Amino acid sequence: MKHISRFSHLGELSDKDYFRIALSVDCVIFGFEDGELKVLVIKCNIKEYKGKWSLLGDLVRPDEDLDSASYRILKERTGLDDVYLEQVHTFGKVNRHPAGRVITTTYFSLVNIKDYQLKLNDNELHWHPVNDIKEMAFDHFEILTTCLERLREIVEDHPVVFNLLPRKFSLRELQSLYEAILNIKLDRRNFRKKFFMMDWLIDLNEYEEDVPHRPGKLYKFNQAKFGKKAKKVS
Amino acid sequence: MKHISRFSHLGELSDKDYFRIALSVDCVIFGFEDGELKVLVIKCNIKEYKGKWSLLGDLVRPDEDLDSASYRILKERTGLDDVYLEQVHTFGKVNRHPAGRVITTTYFSLVNIKDYQLKLNDNELHWHPVNDIKEMAFDHFEILTTCLERLREIVEDHPVVFNLLPRKFSLRELQSLYEAILNIKLDRRNFRKKFFMMDWLIDLNEYEEDVPHRPGKLYKFNQAKFGKKAKKVS
DNA sequence: TCAAAAGTGTTTCCTATACACCCATGA
DNA sequence: TCATGGGTGTATAGGAAACACTTTTGA
Numbered sequence: 001m002k003h004i005s006r007f008s009h010l011g012e013l014s015d016k017d018y019f020r021i022a023l024s025v026d027c028v029i030f031g032f033e034d035g036e037l038k039v040l041v042i043k044c045n046i047k048e049y050k051g052k053w054s055l056l057g058d059l060v061r062p063d064e065d066l067d068s069a070s071y072r073i074l075k076e077r078t079g080l081d082d083v084y085l086e087q088v089h090t091f092g093k094v095n096r097h098p099a100g101r102v103i104t105t106t107y108f109s110l111v112n113i114k115d116y117q118l119k120l121n122d123n124e125l126h127w128h129p130v131n132d133i134k135e136m137a138f139d140h141f142e143i144l145t146t147c148l149e150r151l152r153e154i155v156e157d158h159p160v161v162f163n164l165l166p167r168k169f170s171l172r173e174l175q176s177l178y179e180a181i182l183n184i185k186l187d188r189r190n191f192r193k194k195f196f197m198m199d200w201l202i203d204l205n206e207y208e209e210d211v212p213h214r215p216g217k218l219y220k221f222n223q224a225k226f227g228k229k230a231k232k233v234s
Numbered sequence: 235m236k237h238i239s240r241f242s243h244l245g246e247l248s249d250k251d252y253f254r255i256a257l258s259v260d261c262v263i264f265g266f267e268d269g270e271l272k273v274l275v276i277k278c279n280i281k282e283y284k285g286k287w288s289l290l291g292d293l294v295r296p297d298e299d300l301d302s303a304s305y306r307i308l309k310e311r312t313g314l315d316d317v318y319l320e321q322v323h324t325f326g327k328v329n330r331h332p333a334g335r336v337i338t339t340t341y342f343s344l345v346n347i348k349d350y351q352l353k354l355n356d357n358e359l360h361w362h363p364v365n366d367i368k369e370m371a372f373d374h375f376e377i378l379t380t381c382l383e384r385l386r387e388i389v390e391d392h393p394v395v396f397n398l399l400p401r402k403f404s405l406r407e408l409q410s411l412y413e414a415i416l417n418i419k420l421d422r423r424n425f426r427k428k429f430f431m432m433d434w435l436i437d438l439n440e441y442e443e444d445v446p447h448r449p450g451k452l453y454k455f456n457q458a459k460f461g462k463k464a465k466k467v468s
Numbered sequence: 469t470c471a472a473a474a475g476t477g478t479t480t481c482c483t484a485t486a487c488a489c490c491c492a493t494g495a
Numbered sequence: 496t497c498a499t500g501g502g503t504g505t506a507t508a509g510g511a512a513a514c515a516c517t518t519t520t521g522a
Binding site: 404405406422423426427445446447448449450451 | 471472477
Protein backbone atom coordinates (compact mmCIF):
# COMPACT_ATOMS: atom_id res chain seq x y z
CA MET A 1 0.00 0.00 0.00
CA LYS A 2 1.34 3.36 -1.00
CA HIS A 3 1.98 5.98 1.57
CA ILE A 4 -0.84 8.49 1.80
CA SER A 5 1.15 11.64 1.51
CA ARG A 6 -1.94 13.81 1.83
CA PHE A 7 -1.97 12.81 5.46
CA SER A 8 1.77 12.72 5.92
CA HIS A 9 1.95 15.44 8.51
CA LEU A 10 0.77 12.82 10.94
CA GLY A 11 4.13 11.29 11.42
CA GLU A 12 3.48 9.36 14.57
CA LEU A 13 1.24 6.69 13.13
CA SER A 14 1.96 4.55 10.14
CA ASP A 15 -0.49 3.55 7.44
CA LYS A 16 -1.10 0.20 8.97
CA ASP A 17 -2.38 1.86 12.11
CA TYR A 18 -5.09 3.55 10.10
CA PHE A 19 -6.11 0.82 7.71
CA ARG A 20 -7.51 -1.19 10.54
CA ILE A 21 -11.01 0.14 10.64
CA ALA A 22 -13.94 -1.81 9.28
CA LEU A 23 -16.86 -0.13 7.66
CA SER A 24 -20.31 -1.57 7.73
CA VAL A 25 -23.64 -0.59 6.28
CA ASP A 26 -26.84 -0.88 8.28
CA CYS A 27 -30.18 -0.66 6.55
CA VAL A 28 -33.31 0.58 8.22
CA ILE A 29 -35.99 -0.98 6.06
CA PHE A 30 -39.44 0.37 6.71
CA GLY A 31 -42.65 -1.37 5.77
CA PHE A 32 -46.34 -0.74 6.39
CA GLU A 33 -48.79 -3.39 7.55
CA ASP A 34 -52.00 -3.45 9.59
CA GLY A 35 -51.94 0.31 9.85
CA GLU A 36 -48.56 0.28 11.54
CA LEU A 37 -45.11 1.39 10.46
CA LYS A 38 -42.77 -1.56 10.77
CA VAL A 39 -39.06 -2.10 10.48
CA LEU A 40 -37.19 -5.17 9.37
CA VAL A 41 -35.03 -6.55 12.18
CA ILE A 42 -33.10 -9.68 12.96
CA LYS A 43 -32.23 -11.45 16.19
CA CYS A 44 -28.69 -10.62 17.19
CA ASN A 45 -26.43 -13.59 17.68
CA ILE A 46 -23.36 -12.11 19.27
CA LYS A 47 -23.04 -12.77 22.94
CA GLU A 48 -22.97 -9.16 24.15
CA TYR A 49 -26.42 -8.49 22.73
CA LYS A 50 -27.86 -12.00 22.63
CA GLY A 51 -31.54 -12.04 21.77
CA LYS A 52 -31.85 -8.35 21.05
CA TRP A 53 -33.07 -7.01 17.74
CA SER A 54 -30.56 -5.57 15.35
CA LEU A 55 -30.73 -3.95 11.94
CA LEU A 56 -29.76 -5.64 8.72
CA GLY A 57 -26.16 -4.89 8.06
CA ASP A 58 -22.96 -6.18 6.66
CA LEU A 59 -19.38 -5.17 6.24
CA VAL A 60 -18.45 -3.22 3.18
CA ARG A 61 -16.21 -5.29 0.97
CA PRO A 62 -12.82 -3.84 0.11
CA ASP A 63 -13.71 -3.68 -3.58
CA GLU A 64 -17.27 -2.47 -3.20
CA ASP A 65 -18.67 1.04 -3.36
CA LEU A 66 -20.45 2.18 -0.24
CA ASP A 67 -23.73 2.71 -2.06
CA SER A 68 -23.42 -0.64 -3.77
CA ALA A 69 -23.06 -2.31 -0.41
CA SER A 70 -26.39 -0.92 0.71
CA TYR A 71 -28.10 -2.22 -2.43
CA ARG A 72 -26.44 -5.58 -2.02
CA ILE A 73 -27.64 -5.93 1.56
CA LEU A 74 -31.18 -4.98 0.64
CA LYS A 75 -31.15 -7.40 -2.26
CA GLU A 76 -29.70 -10.23 -0.20
CA ARG A 77 -32.16 -9.82 2.62
CA THR A 78 -35.35 -8.93 0.82
CA GLY A 79 -34.80 -9.89 -2.79
CA LEU A 80 -35.57 -6.29 -3.73
CA ASP A 81 -33.71 -4.04 -6.04
CA ASP A 82 -34.62 -0.76 -7.65
CA VAL A 83 -36.15 0.58 -4.47
CA TYR A 84 -35.78 3.89 -2.73
CA LEU A 85 -32.63 3.90 -0.66
CA GLU A 86 -31.07 6.90 0.94
CA GLN A 87 -27.99 7.44 3.05
CA VAL A 88 -28.79 9.00 6.39
CA HIS A 89 -25.85 9.22 8.74
CA THR A 90 -22.57 7.61 9.69
CA PHE A 91 -22.07 6.47 13.26
CA GLY A 92 -18.54 6.20 14.47
CA LYS A 93 -18.11 6.03 18.20
CA VAL A 94 -14.99 4.12 19.14
CA ASN A 95 -16.72 1.44 21.17
CA ARG A 96 -19.97 1.10 19.30
CA HIS A 97 -19.14 -2.46 18.23
CA PRO A 98 -17.72 -4.93 20.75
CA ALA A 99 -15.62 -6.78 18.19
CA GLY A 100 -13.44 -3.91 17.08
CA ARG A 101 -13.45 -0.55 15.42
CA VAL A 102 -16.46 -0.70 13.14
CA ILE A 103 -17.91 2.46 11.72
CA THR A 104 -21.30 2.15 10.15
CA THR A 105 -23.06 4.13 7.47
CA THR A 106 -26.81 3.86 7.64
CA TYR A 107 -29.37 3.90 4.88
CA PHE A 108 -33.07 3.74 4.99
CA SER A 109 -35.41 2.12 2.57
CA LEU A 110 -39.14 1.81 2.08
CA VAL A 111 -40.65 -1.39 0.78
CA ASN A 112 -44.08 -2.86 0.36
CA ILE A 113 -44.22 -5.82 2.73
CA LYS A 114 -46.89 -7.73 0.86
CA ASP A 115 -45.32 -7.54 -2.57
CA TYR A 116 -42.34 -9.68 -1.73
CA GLN A 117 -41.56 -12.90 -0.01
CA LEU A 118 -38.73 -12.17 2.37
CA LYS A 119 -35.79 -14.44 2.18
CA LEU A 120 -36.06 -15.88 5.63
CA ASN A 121 -32.63 -17.34 6.04
CA ASP A 122 -31.13 -19.09 8.99
CA ASN A 123 -31.74 -16.07 11.17
CA GLU A 124 -34.94 -14.73 12.62
CA LEU A 125 -35.87 -11.99 10.21
CA HIS A 126 -38.92 -10.14 11.39
CA TRP A 127 -41.10 -7.12 10.70
CA HIS A 128 -41.49 -5.28 13.98
CA PRO A 129 -43.74 -2.31 14.74
CA VAL A 130 -41.48 0.71 15.06
CA ASN A 131 -43.35 2.14 18.00
CA ASP A 132 -42.94 -1.02 20.06
CA ILE A 133 -39.18 -0.97 19.93
CA LYS A 134 -37.52 0.49 22.97
CA GLU A 135 -34.06 -1.00 22.75
CA MET A 136 -31.85 -2.79 20.27
CA ALA A 137 -28.38 -4.27 19.97
CA PHE A 138 -25.34 -2.01 19.50
CA ASP A 139 -26.37 1.61 18.84
CA HIS A 140 -29.11 0.42 16.54
CA PHE A 141 -31.91 2.04 18.47
CA GLU A 142 -30.23 5.41 18.00
CA ILE A 143 -29.83 4.61 14.32
CA LEU A 144 -33.48 3.66 14.02
CA THR A 145 -34.52 6.88 15.73
CA THR A 146 -32.33 8.96 13.43
CA CYS A 147 -33.71 7.26 10.33
CA LEU A 148 -37.28 7.63 11.52
CA GLU A 149 -36.72 11.34 12.02
CA ARG A 150 -35.29 11.58 8.54
CA LEU A 151 -38.26 9.70 7.12
CA ARG A 152 -40.62 12.12 8.84
CA GLU A 153 -38.78 15.09 7.37
CA ILE A 154 -38.71 13.63 3.91
CA VAL A 155 -42.34 12.62 3.58
CA GLU A 156 -43.38 16.23 4.09
CA ASP A 157 -42.01 17.22 0.71
CA HIS A 158 -41.11 14.13 -1.27
CA PRO A 159 -43.36 11.44 -2.69
CA VAL A 160 -41.45 8.50 -1.30
CA VAL A 161 -44.08 6.75 0.76
CA PHE A 162 -45.63 5.15 -2.27
CA ASN A 163 -42.94 2.53 -2.02
CA LEU A 164 -44.63 1.34 1.15
CA LEU A 165 -48.00 0.74 -0.49
CA PRO A 166 -49.27 -1.72 -3.07
CA ARG A 167 -49.49 -0.34 -6.58
CA LYS A 168 -53.18 0.38 -6.17
CA PHE A 169 -54.31 1.98 -2.96
CA SER A 170 -57.17 3.98 -1.54
CA LEU A 171 -56.89 7.40 -0.01
CA ARG A 172 -57.73 5.91 3.36
CA GLU A 173 -54.69 3.64 3.14
CA LEU A 174 -52.52 6.55 2.09
CA GLN A 175 -53.72 8.73 4.93
CA SER A 176 -53.37 5.91 7.42
CA LEU A 177 -49.77 5.54 6.28
CA TYR A 178 -49.00 9.20 6.82
CA GLU A 179 -50.61 9.03 10.23
CA ALA A 180 -48.50 6.02 11.12
CA ILE A 181 -45.28 7.67 10.02
CA LEU A 182 -45.91 11.04 11.57
CA ASN A 183 -47.75 9.62 14.56
CA ILE A 184 -50.51 12.20 14.33
CA LYS A 185 -54.12 12.34 13.22
CA LEU A 186 -54.88 14.20 10.00
CA ASP A 187 -58.04 15.82 8.75
CA ARG A 188 -59.47 13.70 5.97
CA ARG A 189 -60.83 16.53 3.87
CA ASN A 190 -57.64 18.56 3.97
CA PHE A 191 -55.57 15.49 3.30
CA ARG A 192 -57.51 14.67 0.15
CA LYS A 193 -57.42 18.24 -1.05
CA LYS A 194 -53.69 18.45 -0.57
CA PHE A 195 -52.93 15.29 -2.51
CA PHE A 196 -55.20 16.14 -5.40
CA MET A 197 -53.70 19.59 -5.55
CA MET A 198 -50.16 18.20 -5.65
CA ASP A 199 -51.12 16.00 -8.57
CA TRP A 200 -49.30 12.98 -7.18
CA LEU A 201 -52.15 10.55 -7.80
CA ILE A 202 -53.68 8.95 -10.84
CA ASP A 203 -57.32 7.98 -10.56
CA LEU A 204 -57.65 4.37 -11.70
CA ASN A 205 -61.45 4.42 -11.88
CA GLU A 206 -61.44 1.23 -9.89
CA TYR A 207 -62.78 0.55 -6.45
CA GLU A 208 -61.74 -1.39 -3.38
CA GLU A 209 -63.15 -4.87 -2.97
CA ASP A 210 -63.87 -6.97 0.10
CA VAL A 211 -64.14 -4.03 2.45
CA PRO A 212 -67.03 -4.09 4.94
CA HIS A 213 -68.20 -0.63 3.96
CA ARG A 214 -68.54 1.59 0.94
CA PRO A 215 -65.54 0.89 -1.29
CA GLY A 216 -63.18 3.75 -1.93
CA LYS A 217 -61.62 4.68 -5.22
CA LEU A 218 -58.22 3.27 -6.05
CA TYR A 219 -55.28 5.37 -7.15
CA LYS A 220 -51.74 4.82 -8.24
CA PHE A 221 -48.72 7.04 -7.81
CA ASN A 222 -48.10 9.50 -10.63
CA GLN A 223 -44.57 8.30 -11.27
CA ALA A 224 -44.21 10.21 -14.51
CA LYS A 225 -44.09 13.46 -12.57
CA PHE A 226 -40.89 12.48 -10.82
CA GLY A 227 -38.95 10.22 -13.14
CA LYS A 228 -36.22 8.27 -11.41
CA LYS A 229 -35.52 10.87 -8.78
CA ALA A 230 -37.55 9.22 -6.09
CA LYS A 231 -36.13 5.80 -6.75
CA LYS A 232 -32.38 6.10 -6.48
CA VAL A 233 -29.81 7.06 -3.93
CA SER A 234 -29.34 10.78 -4.21
CA MET B 235 -9.06 -9.04 17.09
CA LYS B 236 -12.11 -11.08 17.91
CA HIS B 237 -14.11 -12.62 15.17
CA ILE B 238 -17.17 -10.56 14.27
CA SER B 239 -19.78 -13.23 14.47
CA ARG B 240 -22.52 -10.84 13.45
CA PHE B 241 -21.03 -10.95 10.01
CA SER B 242 -20.01 -14.57 10.07
CA HIS B 243 -22.22 -15.68 7.20
CA LEU B 244 -19.59 -14.14 4.95
CA GLY B 245 -17.29 -17.06 4.96
CA GLU B 246 -15.12 -16.20 2.00
CA LEU B 247 -13.27 -13.27 3.47
CA SER B 248 -11.53 -13.17 6.80
CA ASP B 249 -11.55 -10.30 9.25
CA LYS B 250 -8.24 -9.02 8.09
CA ASP B 251 -9.64 -8.46 4.61
CA TYR B 252 -12.24 -6.12 6.05
CA PHE B 253 -10.18 -4.23 8.56
CA ARG B 254 -8.13 -2.68 5.81
CA ILE B 255 -10.22 0.35 5.06
CA ALA B 256 -9.19 3.80 6.19
CA LEU B 257 -11.70 6.37 7.22
CA SER B 258 -11.10 10.05 6.82
CA VAL B 259 -13.01 13.16 7.69
CA ASP B 260 -13.20 16.10 5.30
CA CYS B 261 -14.40 19.46 6.52
CA VAL B 262 -16.09 21.98 4.29
CA ILE B 263 -15.49 25.18 6.20
CA PHE B 264 -17.50 28.10 4.93
CA GLY B 265 -16.69 31.73 5.56
CA PHE B 266 -18.06 35.05 4.40
CA GLU B 267 -15.92 37.92 3.16
CA ASP B 268 -16.33 40.79 0.72
CA GLY B 269 -19.90 39.81 0.08
CA GLU B 270 -18.88 36.35 -1.09
CA LEU B 271 -19.30 32.90 0.34
CA LYS B 272 -15.87 31.30 0.65
CA VAL B 273 -14.54 27.92 1.52
CA LEU B 274 -11.30 26.98 3.19
CA VAL B 275 -9.10 24.93 0.88
CA ILE B 276 -5.54 23.76 0.70
CA LYS B 277 -3.21 22.98 -2.19
CA CYS B 278 -3.05 19.29 -2.77
CA ASN B 279 0.41 17.77 -2.62
CA ILE B 280 -0.10 14.27 -3.90
CA LYS B 281 1.13 13.72 -7.40
CA GLU B 282 -2.18 12.64 -8.94
CA TYR B 283 -3.82 15.95 -8.10
CA LYS B 284 -0.79 18.21 -7.84
CA GLY B 285 -1.72 21.85 -7.51
CA LYS B 286 -5.44 21.33 -7.24
CA TRP B 287 -7.44 22.54 -4.28
CA SER B 288 -8.58 20.05 -1.71
CA LEU B 289 -10.63 20.19 1.46
CA LEU B 290 -9.22 20.01 4.95
CA GLY B 291 -9.20 16.45 6.03
CA ASP B 292 -7.40 13.85 7.98
CA LEU B 293 -7.62 10.19 8.79
CA VAL B 294 -9.71 9.15 11.75
CA ARG B 295 -7.50 7.73 14.45
CA PRO B 296 -8.24 4.23 15.61
CA ASP B 297 -9.10 5.41 19.10
CA GLU B 298 -11.04 8.51 18.12
CA ASP B 299 -14.77 9.01 17.70
CA LEU B 300 -15.85 10.12 14.26
CA ASP B 301 -17.36 13.36 15.54
CA SER B 302 -14.28 14.06 17.62
CA ALA B 303 -12.13 13.75 14.55
CA SER B 304 -14.07 16.51 12.83
CA TYR B 305 -13.64 18.80 15.81
CA ARG B 306 -9.96 17.99 16.00
CA ILE B 307 -9.40 18.82 12.34
CA LEU B 308 -11.25 22.10 12.63
CA LYS B 309 -9.30 22.98 15.74
CA GLU B 310 -5.95 22.07 14.23
CA ARG B 311 -6.53 24.02 11.05
CA THR B 312 -8.36 27.08 12.26
CA GLY B 313 -7.80 27.17 16.00
CA LEU B 314 -11.55 27.14 16.44
CA ASP B 315 -13.61 25.06 18.75
CA ASP B 316 -17.22 25.34 19.87
CA VAL B 317 -18.43 26.11 16.39
CA TYR B 318 -21.29 24.78 14.38
CA LEU B 319 -20.32 21.49 12.79
CA GLU B 320 -22.64 19.07 11.13
CA GLN B 321 -22.17 15.74 9.43
CA VAL B 322 -23.42 15.77 5.86
CA HIS B 323 -22.63 12.63 3.93
CA THR B 324 -20.19 9.77 3.60
CA PHE B 325 -18.50 9.16 0.28
CA GLY B 326 -17.25 5.69 -0.38
CA LYS B 327 -16.50 4.94 -3.99
CA VAL B 328 -13.81 2.30 -4.29
CA ASN B 329 -11.35 4.39 -6.23
CA ARG B 330 -12.01 7.80 -4.80
CA HIS B 331 -8.53 7.99 -3.28
CA PRO B 332 -5.49 6.94 -5.30
CA ALA B 333 -3.57 5.67 -2.28
CA GLY B 334 -6.00 2.98 -1.21
CA ARG B 335 -9.46 2.36 0.08
CA VAL B 336 -10.32 5.53 1.94
CA ILE B 337 -13.90 6.31 2.80
CA THR B 338 -14.59 9.83 3.91
CA THR B 339 -17.25 11.32 6.11
CA THR B 340 -17.83 14.99 5.44
CA TYR B 341 -18.81 17.75 7.81
CA PHE B 342 -19.52 21.33 7.17
CA SER B 343 -18.80 24.26 9.40
CA LEU B 344 -19.44 27.97 9.40
CA VAL B 345 -16.84 30.36 10.77
CA ASN B 346 -16.27 34.06 10.86
CA ILE B 347 -13.14 34.67 8.81
CA LYS B 348 -12.15 37.91 10.48
CA ASP B 349 -12.44 36.76 14.07
CA TYR B 350 -9.59 34.30 13.89
CA GLN B 351 -6.05 34.14 12.66
CA LEU B 352 -5.83 30.98 10.66
CA LYS B 353 -3.00 28.70 11.44
CA LEU B 354 -1.22 28.95 8.15
CA ASN B 355 1.06 25.96 8.37
CA ASP B 356 3.46 24.60 5.85
CA ASN B 357 0.69 24.23 3.32
CA GLU B 358 -1.14 26.81 1.31
CA LEU B 359 -4.31 27.31 3.26
CA HIS B 360 -6.63 29.65 1.47
CA TRP B 361 -10.15 31.10 1.54
CA HIS B 362 -11.56 30.66 -1.94
CA PRO B 363 -14.85 32.00 -3.31
CA VAL B 364 -17.20 29.05 -3.62
CA ASN B 365 -18.61 30.17 -6.93
CA ASP B 366 -15.20 30.32 -8.57
CA ILE B 367 -14.40 26.69 -7.90
CA LYS B 368 -15.02 24.41 -10.83
CA GLU B 369 -12.83 21.46 -9.96
CA MET B 370 -10.91 20.06 -7.04
CA ALA B 371 -8.72 17.13 -6.10
CA PHE B 372 -10.27 13.70 -5.44
CA ASP B 373 -14.06 13.87 -5.31
CA HIS B 374 -13.87 17.04 -3.30
CA PHE B 375 -15.81 19.13 -5.76
CA GLU B 376 -18.73 16.76 -5.40
CA ILE B 377 -18.36 16.96 -1.64
CA LEU B 378 -18.33 20.74 -1.76
CA THR B 379 -21.45 20.76 -3.91
CA THR B 380 -23.25 18.42 -1.56
CA CYS B 381 -22.34 20.49 1.48
CA LEU B 382 -23.37 23.71 -0.22
CA GLU B 383 -26.75 22.21 -1.01
CA ARG B 384 -27.10 21.17 2.59
CA LEU B 385 -26.16 24.64 3.76
CA ARG B 386 -28.82 26.14 1.52
CA GLU B 387 -31.45 23.82 2.92
CA ILE B 388 -30.46 24.48 6.48
CA VAL B 389 -30.38 28.26 6.42
CA GLU B 390 -34.03 28.31 5.43
CA ASP B 391 -35.09 27.17 8.87
CA HIS B 392 -32.16 27.30 11.23
CA PRO B 393 -30.26 30.27 12.56
CA VAL B 394 -26.80 28.99 11.75
CA VAL B 395 -25.47 31.71 9.50
CA PHE B 396 -24.66 33.95 12.43
CA ASN B 397 -21.49 31.94 12.81
CA LEU B 398 -20.33 33.52 9.57
CA LEU B 399 -20.72 37.09 10.75
CA PRO B 400 -18.96 39.23 13.34
CA ARG B 401 -20.78 39.51 16.64
CA LYS B 402 -22.26 42.85 15.63
CA PHE B 403 -23.67 43.17 12.16
CA SER B 404 -26.08 45.27 10.16
CA LEU B 405 -29.14 43.99 8.39
CA ARG B 406 -27.46 44.78 5.11
CA GLU B 407 -24.60 42.41 5.96
CA LEU B 408 -27.04 39.72 7.03
CA GLN B 409 -29.06 40.04 3.86
CA SER B 410 -25.97 40.08 1.72
CA LEU B 411 -24.91 36.85 3.38
CA TYR B 412 -28.19 35.16 2.62
CA GLU B 413 -27.98 36.36 -0.94
CA ALA B 414 -24.47 34.96 -1.24
CA ILE B 415 -25.45 31.57 0.14
CA LEU B 416 -28.66 31.18 -1.81
CA ASN B 417 -27.34 32.95 -4.87
CA ILE B 418 -30.49 34.99 -5.29
CA LYS B 419 -31.63 38.57 -4.70
CA LEU B 420 -33.98 39.22 -1.81
CA ASP B 421 -36.44 42.01 -1.16
CA ARG B 422 -35.05 44.22 1.57
CA ARG B 423 -38.38 45.08 3.18
CA ASN B 424 -39.59 41.50 3.36
CA PHE B 425 -36.21 40.37 4.61
CA ARG B 426 -36.27 42.81 7.50
CA LYS B 427 -39.86 41.97 8.35
CA LYS B 428 -39.12 38.28 8.40
CA PHE B 429 -36.13 38.55 10.71
CA PHE B 430 -37.83 40.87 13.15
CA MET B 431 -40.84 38.60 13.21
CA MET B 432 -38.70 35.54 13.92
CA ASP B 433 -37.18 37.33 16.88
CA TRP B 434 -33.68 36.14 16.03
CA LEU B 435 -32.05 39.56 16.43
CA ILE B 436 -31.23 41.78 19.37
CA ASP B 437 -31.10 45.49 18.66
CA LEU B 438 -27.83 46.83 20.06
CA ASN B 439 -28.77 50.50 19.66
CA GLU B 440 -25.44 51.05 18.01
CA TYR B 441 -24.65 52.10 14.48
CA GLU B 442 -22.16 51.21 11.80
CA GLU B 443 -19.07 53.37 11.53
CA ASP B 444 -16.81 54.23 8.63
CA VAL B 445 -19.39 53.48 5.98
CA PRO B 446 -19.64 55.95 3.08
CA HIS B 447 -23.39 56.37 3.53
CA ARG B 448 -26.02 56.51 6.21
CA PRO B 449 -24.99 54.04 8.94
CA GLY B 450 -27.29 51.16 9.69
CA LYS B 451 -28.24 49.82 13.08
CA LEU B 452 -26.21 46.98 14.51
CA TYR B 453 -27.69 43.78 15.83
CA LYS B 454 -26.49 40.62 17.45
CA PHE B 455 -27.89 37.13 17.25
CA ASN B 456 -30.46 36.25 19.89
CA GLN B 457 -28.58 33.23 21.14
CA ALA B 458 -30.74 32.79 24.20
CA LYS B 459 -33.61 31.66 22.01
CA PHE B 460 -31.71 28.62 20.83
CA GLY B 461 -29.36 27.59 23.58
CA LYS B 462 -26.66 25.24 22.45
CA LYS B 463 -28.73 23.64 19.72
CA ALA B 464 -27.21 25.64 16.92
CA LYS B 465 -23.70 25.11 18.10
CA LYS B 466 -23.16 21.40 18.34
CA VAL B 467 -23.19 18.40 16.11
CA SER B 468 -26.72 17.10 16.03
C1' DT C 469 -26.47 68.83 -3.49
C1' DC C 470 -25.70 64.43 -4.62
C1' DA C 471 -25.08 59.50 -4.09
C1' DA C 472 -26.02 55.59 -1.45
C1' DA C 473 -28.18 53.01 1.51
C1' DA C 474 -31.52 53.08 5.70
C1' DG C 475 -35.90 52.74 7.05
C1' DT C 476 -40.88 52.07 6.64
C1' DG C 477 -46.62 49.82 5.18
C1' DT C 478 -50.00 48.10 2.41
C1' DT C 479 -52.14 44.97 -0.67
C1' DT C 480 -52.57 40.70 -2.71
C1' DC C 481 -52.44 35.92 -2.99
C1' DC C 482 -51.82 31.51 -1.54
C1' DT C 483 -51.70 27.84 1.82
C1' DA C 484 -52.97 25.70 6.09
C1' DT C 485 -56.50 24.75 9.09
C1' DA C 486 -60.87 24.13 11.16
C1' DC C 487 -65.11 22.33 10.68
C1' DA C 488 -70.26 19.19 9.34
C1' DC C 489 -73.22 17.00 6.42
C1' DC C 490 -75.04 13.68 3.05
C1' DC C 491 -73.97 9.32 0.39
C1' DA C 492 -73.01 4.51 -0.89
C1' DT C 493 -72.20 0.01 0.43
C1' DG C 494 -72.12 -4.38 3.02
C1' DA C 495 -73.78 -6.80 6.85
C1' DT D 496 -81.87 -0.11 8.84
C1' DC D 497 -77.68 0.42 10.63
C1' DA D 498 -72.78 0.93 10.93
C1' DT D 499 -68.87 2.31 8.54
C1' DG D 500 -66.22 4.93 6.10
C1' DG D 501 -66.50 7.69 1.31
C1' DG D 502 -66.96 11.90 -0.57
C1' DT D 503 -67.56 16.91 -0.62
C1' DG D 504 -67.14 22.83 0.37
C1' DT D 505 -66.51 26.98 2.84
C1' DA D 506 -64.69 30.36 5.90
C1' DT D 507 -60.81 32.04 8.31
C1' DA D 508 -56.21 33.18 9.47
C1' DG D 509 -51.45 33.66 8.72
C1' DG D 510 -47.35 33.87 5.90
C1' DA D 511 -45.05 35.01 1.46
C1' DA D 512 -44.37 38.16 -2.09
C1' DA D 513 -44.84 42.29 -4.70
C1' DC D 514 -44.19 46.91 -4.59
C1' DA D 515 -42.25 52.91 -3.83
C1' DC D 516 -41.27 56.67 -1.34
C1' DT D 517 -39.01 59.46 2.31
C1' DT D 518 -34.97 60.02 5.39
C1' DT D 519 -30.30 60.22 6.87
C1' DT D 520 -25.60 60.46 6.35
C1' DG D 521 -20.96 61.12 4.22
C1' DA D 522 -18.50 62.84 0.41
